[in-house]
Amino acid sequence: MKTNDPNNVSDRLHKAVALETDLVNRQLRHIGLNNQQARLLKFVSEHPGVIQKEVATFLNRQNATITNMLKAMVKQGYLTRKIPVDNERQKKLYLEPKGEELITSINLIFAELEQQITAAIPPAERADFIKNLDRIKQALS
Numbered sequence: 001m002k003t004n005d006p007n008n009v010s011d012r013l014h015k016a017v018a019l020e021t022d023l024v025n026r027q028l029r030h031i032g033l034n035n036q037q038a039r040l041l042k043f044v045s046e047h048p049g050v051i052q053k054e055v056a057t058f059l060n061r062q063n064a065t066i067t068n069m070l071k072a073m074v075k076q077g078y079l080t081r082k083i084p085v086d087n088e089r090q091k092k093l094y095l096e097p098k099g100e101e102l103i104t105s106i107n108l109i110f111a112e113l114e115q116q117i118t119a120a121i122p123p124a125e126r127a128d129f130i131k132n133l134d135r136i137k138q139a140l141s
Helices: 009-031 035-046 052-059 063-075 097-119 123-140
Strands: 079-082 092-095
Touching: 009 035, 009 097, 035 052, 035 063, 035 092, 035 097, 052 063, 063 079, 092 097
Parallel strands: none
Antiparallel strands: 079 092
């Protein structure tokens, strides 16, 4: 199938995701983060005490990738890892004050993204659009 085929759904989906990522990265650059780092901080802020495996699942990344990302974010002072008394193998993640300071900006950037995306979809078509995205996700799982 040609890349320019107007009926190629996967190419259109890829292009939309690439544009979304580029837009978010441009906005996040102002606060010194990239898309993955911001999503990680947002996830930890919404799930204090989350473990690395859950972050890897959420971000759809391998544990080794997440390990490197977490090491850098701990070193930069955004996160802390705490070892619970009852399970020394699992380190729980929490935001440090420096990470908490960024959450308002991160949430605003993602809220603006959501508004921009939903504004492009007529309200009467949103439910079907979401159903179709869920079907695609299910088909690829």
